[in-house]
Amino acid sequence: MVWGGALMSEPLLEQLIDSLRCLPGVGPKSAQRMAYQLLQRxxxxxxxxxxxxxxxxxxxxxxxxxxxxxxxxxxxxxxxTSREQTKLCIVESPPDMAALEKATDYRGMYFVLHGKLSPLDGIGPEQLGLEALCERFDSGVITEIILATNSTVEGEATAHYIGELARTRNLSVMRIAHGVPLGGELEYVDGGTLSHAFAGRTPV
Amino acid sequence: MVWGGALMSEPLLEQLIDSLRCLPGVGPKSAQRMAYQLLQRxxxxxxxxxxxxxxxxxxxxxxxxxxxxxxxxxxxxxxxTSREQTKLCIVESPPDMAALEKATDYRGMYFVLHGKLSPLDGIGPEQLGLEALCERFDSGVITEIILATNSTVEGEATAHYIGELARTRNLSVMRIAHGVPLGGELEYVDGGTLSHAFAGRTPV
Incomplete structure (x- = not known):
């Protein structure tokens, strides 16, 4: 109950406040403030x-x-049609695609998984549309796959699984680089990242 | 532009993100997150x-x-009708009324100004509905006025103005107490509040 006692509640206002809470990061106080702000101004x-x-x-x-x-x-x-049809970047979600599109000068194509392999949650190859992805692999247009799933355990597993699918079709498979973030100080970078960055050192 | 380059933008999604920004406290990043969250889940x-x-x-x-x-x-x-019709509490905004209703056991009536006297912003007695308020003062039902406007300069001026209106009609006029908040440590209370609380000391 955001709005005072039972006798006080104005159903419609209360329902609006309640509905606003379906937005991520909006609690009872913010929802109330949003409702009043919209009504007043x-x-x-x-x-x-x-x-x-x-x-x-x-x-x-x-x-x-x-x-x-x-x-x-x-x-x-x-x-x-002006984009490179031969490159296919695979991401977990639309915001990931938006972030890549904004930050990089990549001008190839994308495929959005809308999730990652997670058998315990019942998310398998079907839920990620891997059948449609394989059809694209087989179309003969694509030559290079860029795996841009997140570097979580499930993200890595998903990248590995899709990488294997692509490799059996003789496509070039790339993974985005993981390591110390730009501007990151070694002292404050987490151990996993640091050990990964050290093991994955490249010649300069 | 939240969503990548011009060619990338999906007009409807972008319009939704833009519209979400009318909510207070929602910037481009939160709006994007809200839109995706709703669409995905x-x-x-x-x-x-x-x-x-x-x-x-x-x-x-x-x-x-x-x-x-x-x-x-x-x-x-x-x-x-079970509420005390003789008491009238005057507040600046509906959230103030909700806060009082929630925190106190006040069971009288309310009047919401929807603002405070602020001549520079063109907010005078008319905008605050003081004519309707005076009609209620004159109705003969009300005997006690409780001024619960905020303790800002404009809030105080508004309280003073309405207090005078009520006093000329021989109504009892009260102001909510201002002082050190409960649980507040004197050391950390601002000077204005502290000097007000000291000057307004009451016998125990």
């Missing part, structure tokens, strides 16, 4: 957000080629 | 939030008696 913004939420939830699906979020059949990246 | 919650936002923005208005937010003509507090 920005009803138009609230209505616009309502429309956008409905449109997005109903219309945004997955790209048929890369499984990224899009309201079209094929997302803009896949539809862009 | 909670489309139902997103649709419910969309409905609630629309209902709330369109239907919630002000109570005719106390000016608090409500979707009815008269809010639940004002409609509750």
């Amino acid at each position: 920005n009803r138009e913004g609230g209505l616009r957000l309502s429309d956008m939420l409905r449109f997005a939830m109903e219309r945004i699906g997955h790209c048929q080629k890369c499984r990224n979020f899009t309201e079209a059949d094929i997302c803009r990246v896949c539809a862009d | 909670n489309r139902e919650g997103g649709l419910r939030l969309s409905d609630m936002l629309r209902f709330a923005m369109e239907r919630i208005g002000h109570c005719q008696k106390c000016r608090n937010f409500t979707e009815a003509d008269i809010c639940r507090v004002c409609a509750d």
